[in-house]
Amino acid sequence: MADRQNRVGSKFGGGGVSSTQQSERERKERLRELALETIDLAKDPYLMRNHLGTYECKLCLTLHTNEANYLSHTQGKKHQAGLARRAAMEAKLARQKGETDVMMPLKSALQSTRSASKVKIGRPGYEVSKSRDPQSNERCLTFELHYPELDDPKSRQPRHRFMSAYEQRVETPPDRNYQYLLVACDPYETVAFKIPNEPINRGEGKFVTNWDTTGKVFTLTLHFVEGQSASQEQ
Incomplete structure (x- = not known):
């Protein structure tokens, strides 16, 4: 313990008055000792x-x-x-970084336990095109994803599913006006496309997928129901 009985302003036999500088030095010393331990x-x-x-x-x-x-x-x-x-x-x-709406990797989506330990190749190349159906005037989106380094295209067909804004954890707060189309094909990274949260026409010829095993290209075409929002559908 420091000797404080001979300091100015202290009584004989007392502990003495600690100066501001001394108190600050002791505080720093205590913090240093605590930091050394932690x-x-x-x-x-x-x-x-x-x-x-x-x-x-x-x-x-x-x-x-x-x-x-x-x-x-x-x-x-x-x-x-x-x-x-x-x-x-x-x-x-x-x-x-999470606000980009073209394409994003979602590490946990559609990944099996078996593929989690494998090295990922990276994201596939992709093309997105917009059009309208000449007969129904419905808006149409076509997604074309390329997997050139896939070693066994016949047994590794890409899979897809739709994810609501409340399921994902990349964009916060979630925007209910959008949903996400996820496409997975191991060992490539799972990727997601941000699209309007509107009803999708599941009728014949309106929702089509194709997997070209020779060119290793996955194509998905979807149509939105014209004039009907997600809230109207509910």
């Missing part, structure tokens, strides 16, 4: 030892003479504020 510096992405043997904080761009000094820095307001800003920026980038 933080693994080997896993700290912001700690870097330079050629001079001193330590740098890549987040705050500060220099530190030793690990203990760096640990004290990590418990301070500047470093904690930097961590908060970095977390907010990464969350914003994640939201922006």
Whole structure:
């Protein structure tokens, strides 16, 4: 324990009056000791030892003479504020990345336990075309996906299903005006297309799929029921 009985303003035999500087040093020492017990510096992405043997904080761009000094820095307001800003920026980038509506990989959708441990080739090439039925004037979408590196096209036919906005976890909050068409073909990544959440015509010739085993091309064509929204259907 520090000797405080001879400090200015203290009575004989008393503990003494601790100065502001001393209290701050003791607080930092307590934080450093706590950090030593809880933080693994080997896993700290912001700690870097330079050629001079001193330590740098890549987040705050500060220099530190030793690990203990760096640990004290990590418990301070500047470093904690930097961590908060970095977390907010990464969350914003994640939201922006999730807002793309052309195509997105959904890791958990339509993946079997058997294929989860295998290395994925990547996303298939794709083409999307829009048109209207000349007779019914219904809007039509055609999806063409290419799987050129598939080794056994006869036994690995692509599968598809529709997913509601409330099932997916990529875009938040979910938009009930859209749904997702998922297409899976192992070992390619499962991909999803964001389409309007409107009734789909399941009549003859209105919803057609085709798997070309020679060209390794999967084609799906669908028609939306003209003049009927999803809310009207319910």
